[in-house]
Amino acid sequence: MSTPSEVSGRVWIVVCDDHVVVRAGVLALLGSAPGIEVVGEAGTGEEAVTLAAGLVPDVVLMDLQLGAGIDGVETTRRITSAAVPPGGPHVLVLTTYDTDADITRAVEAGATGYLLKAVRPDELFDAIHAAAQGRTALSPPVASRVMARMRSPRPSLTPRELDILGQLAHGLGNRDIARALFISEATVKTHLGRIYSKLGVETRAGAVATAKEQRLIP
Known part of the structure; x- marks a missing residue:
C-alpha cells in the first residue's frame, strides 16, 4: 500500500x-x-x-x-x-x-x-x-x-517510590504516608533514602522540587 x-x-x-x-x-x-x-x-x-x-x-x-x-x-x-x-x-x-x-x-x-x-x-x-x-x-x-x-544514566524510580513522592508533594509526613500506602514507617524511611540518592537531593523539599522539574509528578 x-x-x-x-x-x-x-x-x-x-x-x-x-x-x-x-x-x-x-x-x-x-x-x-x-x-x-x-x-x-x-x-x-x-x-x-x-x-x-x-x-x-x-x-x-x-x-x-x-x-x-x-x-x-x-x-x-x-x-x-x-x-x-x-x-x-x-x-x-x-x-x-x-x-x-x-x-x-x-x-x-x-x-x-x-x-x-x-x-x-x-x-x-x-x-x-x-x-x-x-x-x-x-x-x-x-x-x-x-x-x-x-553517558550518565540516572536510575529510574520504582512505582512505589513514585507513590511516595506523590504523597510528599501533598505535604504528608512519614506516618501519614505509611498509613496511606499500607506500609510501615521504617519502609517509608528506606524508600525516602533511595529516592534522595537517585534524585541527588538531601531533603524532602528538594526531592519534590526535583521530581516536579523532571516531571516525575504533576
Missing part, C-alpha cells in the same frame, strides 16, 4: 496544538514549506487521534501539553500503536519542554523526533521530511540531553 507522500509527492501532515494562535502560526509557516501539505489540524489529543486514523498523514506534528483531555504523550502512543500503513503516521514532537522526563516519555510512546519551538523554519522542514521517512530528528539541545543521559 502506497503512503500519501508516495502518491502525491508531498509530505502530508496534521498539526496538533491546543493554542489557537500558535497553531495558526505553525500552519502559516508550513504553508510556505516546499513539499509539505497540511491536511488537518487538531486542538486536542482526541481530535489528533481521529484525524490520524481518518486522513493517514505521513507526520503528526505534536505539542506535549494539550490542556484538557489526553496529553501529547498519550496521543502519540495511541497514534503510533494504531499506525496504518505500517510505519506511519510518524509523530514529530514540537514543544517548549526539554526535560529528560519529557523527552524519555515521548520517545517511549513512539515519537520519531523531538523539536523545540525555538527551532528555525528550515530545521523544522528538514525534520518533517526526515520524520516522514521514519528517520530520527532532534533539536541540538535535545540531542545533547539524550547523549548526556546515555
Whole structure:
C-alpha cells in the first residue's frame, strides 16, 4: 500500500496544538514549506487521534501539553500503536519542554523526533521530511540531553517510590504516608533514602522540587 507522500509527492501532515494562535502560526509557516501539505489540524489529543486514523498523514506534528483531555504523550502512543500503513503516521514532537522526563516519555510512546519551538523554519522542514521517512530528528539541545543521559544514566524510580513522592508533594509526613500506602514507617524511611540518592537531593523539599522539574509528578 502506497503512503500519501508516495502518491502525491508531498509530505502530508496534521498539526496538533491546543493554542489557537500558535497553531495558526505553525500552519502559516508550513504553508510556505516546499513539499509539505497540511491536511488537518487538531486542538486536542482526541481530535489528533481521529484525524490520524481518518486522513493517514505521513507526520503528526505534536505539542506535549494539550490542556484538557489526553496529553501529547498519550496521543502519540495511541497514534503510533494504531499506525496504518505500517510505519506511519510518524509523530514529530514540537514543544517548549526539554526535560529528560519529557523527552524519555515521548520517545517511549513512539515519537520519531523531538523539536523545540525555538527551532528555525528550515530545521523544522528538514525534520518533517526526515520524520516522514521514519528517520530520527532532534533539536541540538535535545540531542545533547539524550547523549548526556546515555553517558550518565540516572536510575529510574520504582512505582512505589513514585507513590511516595506523590504523597510528599501533598505535604504528608512519614506516618501519614505509611498509613496511606499500607506500609510501615521504617519502609517509608528506606524508600525516602533511595529516592534522595537517585534524585541527588538531601531533603524532602528538594526531592519534590526535583521530581516536579523532571516531571516525575504533576
